[in-house]
Amino acid sequence: MAWKWILVAATVAGLGALLRNKETRELLLSELHQVNLYLTRYDAWQLVFLSVGATLILNALANVLFRDDVYPLSVRIKRAFFRVIRWVPSVRTKITKELDKTLAGMEKSILKHSSKSRRSLPAKGLSMDSVMDEINKLEQMATIDWKTGLVSGAMYNCSDDLTRLTTQVYGRCAWSNPLHADLFPHIRQMEAEVVQWTLDLFHGGPLSCGTMTTGGTESILLAMRAYRQIGYEKGIEYPEIVLSVSAHCAFDKAAEYFRMKLTHVPVDPVTRMVDLVAMKRAISPSTVVLVASAPHFPHGIVDPIQEVAKLGLRYKVGVHVDSCLGGFVVPFMEEAGFEMDPFDFRVEGVTSISADTHKYGFAPKGTSVIMYSSKSIRRMQYFVASDWTGGVYATPSICGSRAGSLIAATWATLLYMGRNGYVESTKKIVTTTQKIAAELSKVPGVYVLGSPKVNVVGVASKEFDIFRVYEKLIERGWHINGLQFPSSIHLCVTMLHTKDGVADKFVRDVSEVVAQVASDPKAACGGVGAMYGVSQTIPDRSVINEIAEGFIDILYKC
Incomplete structure (x- = not known):
């Protein structure tokens, strides 16, 4: 960067000005002589190793402090510190062991519903009916019925009429x-x-x-x-x-x-x-x-x-x-x-x-x-x-x-939707969101984050681990989002939640689950909820990165 060269030029110019002064030169030579006398107590090989070591350390430090990076200095220093810590064999071994254990659990969970995979193309192409049979078999892997409305976000409006329209149009323009x-x-x-x-x-x-x-x-x-x-x-x-x-x-x-x-x-x-x-x-x-x-x-x-x-x-x-x-x-x-x-x-x-x-x-x-x-x-x-x-x-x-x-x-x-269609969907979604937020704000033990007025309601707790609520909602069939910093969960409200009884069920389930959790507020969280909670307490975020990268690797396993 330009400022670095300006700094170098200014330093060189300053040293040149100092050395032009006779008294300064003599003082500098005197100090250098004292340094040489001090260094005579070391062997040559020791001086070489000390010089090389100091150079490497200073270079590493400069790389952390002055490297152009998208992240601020505090983050770079933190990452560098944990990279050094992970050089310690015992630390590295323990982290590797825990990572392998975590990823093995993830793999078991993700692939438990997978069917036998094809490892290569069939020698002879399948008929259209056979391909559709294959799709029917693969669809049986899904265990969550999103049509019930127990899913946060993801599926926004899947009406049968709209599905028929979009698939017809898609077919007409498939090769465009x-x-x-x-x-x-x-x-x-x-x-x-x-x-x-x-x-x-x-x-x-x-x-x-x-x-x-x-x-x-x-x-x-x-x-x-x-x-x-x-x-x-x-x-x-x-x-x-x-x-x-x-x-x-x-x-x-x-x-x-x-x-x-x-x-x-x-x-x-x-x-x-x-x-x-x-x-x-x-x-x-x-x-x-x-x-x-x-x-x-x-x-x-x-x-x-x-x-x-x-x-x-x-x-x-x-x-x-x-x-x-x-x-x-x-x-x-x-x-x-x-x-x-x-x-x-x-x-x-x-x-x-x-x-x-x-x-x-x-x-x-x-x-x-x-x-x-x-x-x-x-x-x-x-x-x-x-x-x-x-x-x-x-x-x-x-x-x-x-x-x-x-x-x-x-x-x-x-x-197909038109302005009137979106106005109507907005009325339903926002009304449902504000209703859920108002009802959840009355539940003892939890609080709504901010004042949500559009389509998302976030919930946290100061009394117990909110991820215990998250786990119990999963047990009741809900598929919601876990958040961090602060620990919280949210429901992204869609048209599915505006159906009769869905929003009421969510409020009722949260209320009942919170009452259960509040009866023993110090109890530990387990399973997926524990992973969310623990992940926030790990200062070395590179460990979380490795878990996330391992998760993506698992998604491509046949």
């Missing part, structure tokens, strides 16, 4: 690819219309624009890539993202992929909104974008977007609103009869928004829309190779070829 716009002009128009419709929902102006993506993560990646390019144009070598600890971890992925600096700031412990004072303090000359959520995944809280946007305007940086989770709920809140502060392009300073069509837009997985306030920002997400021997190659997003069938199915879903 928007990379070849001349071959599939209808797919090009469908994508343009989906983007325009979504911009309209978020009050995009005449200059606003966007693209479709494969999901919320790609939408976030592309937005951060755009801001990185803007930073590069300003001469910033490592552009910085400033965001709250509650923001989606896709921003962490973007920082790692695109070599951006990442600065997390805390949330208010009561409201769970981003701490504006901390965010303001974190803004630096390298900052290119501030992130706010509407709402965020852990506890379903909408950040004070208008205040974040004011910071963006004041410091001349972009403001990204992550509305991936609530993208097709929050735009309809006011029309559905609920209060909602402006959060979109109506707010001056908001420069990009991500919204998933495959969640509350009810489109098939995986589709999303990334929107910008101007075309100049959108162009920063493009990839263009003008000198390739295969011709000029340009793509709007990360993928080259894309599934035109998904674009078409999303287009059909939005047309």
Whole structure:
């Protein structure tokens, strides 16, 4: 970096100025003579080893302190410390033993319902009926019936009519690819219309624009890539993202992929909104974008977007609103009869928004829309190779070829639902969410995190291990999300939960389970719940990384 060379040059210049002084030179030579006399007590081989050892140690220290990294110095020091600790044979052996034990348990749990796998292609292709028979057999592996509504998020609206529509449209466009716009002009128009419709929902102006993506993560990646390019144009070598600890971890992925600096700031412990004072303090000359959520995944809280946007305007940086989770709920809140502060392009300073069509837009997985306030920002997400021997190659997003069938199915879903359909689904989902939050706030022993008003309710406890509640809910058939920092659980409310009796069952089950747990608040948690709890107490997060990586490895076992 430039500042390092400036520091070196200043040091050399300072030493040169000092050595031009005769008295300084004589003093320095005298001190060096004393050092030489002191070192005569050591053998040559000892001096060599001491020099080499000191050099290696200083180099390692410099690598930790001055290495350009997406994570702050405190995190780098912590990681370096635990890497050294794991060099100790006894520590390494114990960690390896526990990791193997944990992963063996995970593998047993994940693969227990698997059937005998094929290790290679059949010598002769199967008939259509035989392939369908194979699918029927594999479907028997599923043990959780999501249609009962006992699942948090994941399945947002799976009506039979919508399923029939999307599968028919998908079949009609199965081989289409928007990379070849001349071959599939209808797919090009469908994508343009989906983007325009979504911009309209978020009050995009005449200059606003966007693209479709494969999901919320790609939408976030592309937005951060755009801001990185803007930073590069300003001469910033490592552009910085400033965001709250509650923001989606896709921003962490973007920082790692695109070599951006990442600065997390805390949330208010009561409201769970981003701490504006901390965010303001974190803004630096390298900052290119501030992130706010509407709402965020852990506890379903909408950040004070208008205040974040004011910071963006004041410091001349972009403001990204992550509305991936609530993208097709929050735009309809006011029309559905609920209060909602402006959060979109109506707010001056908001420069990009991500919204998933495959969640509350009810489109098939995986589709999303990334929107910008101007075309100049959108162009920063493009990839263009003008000198390739295969011709000029340009793509709007990360993928080259894309599934035109998904674009078409999303287009059909939005047309089928219409504005009135989304207003009605918003009424049901938000009413159910607020009902659950109100009822759970009355349950002794637990408390609702913040004031959820959209589609997620987070619950924690100060009296006992909340993961005991998590485990007992699993025993009753619920499939919910476990969270950390703080230990908590949440329910992401979907159309399935608006069916008669489902929300009441959740509140009743939580109340009964909490009463059981509260009767013995000091009891230990076991099973999966224990893993969630213990994982938060392990200071060496690389151990958790290895468990997560091992889990992914297991998913690909046949």
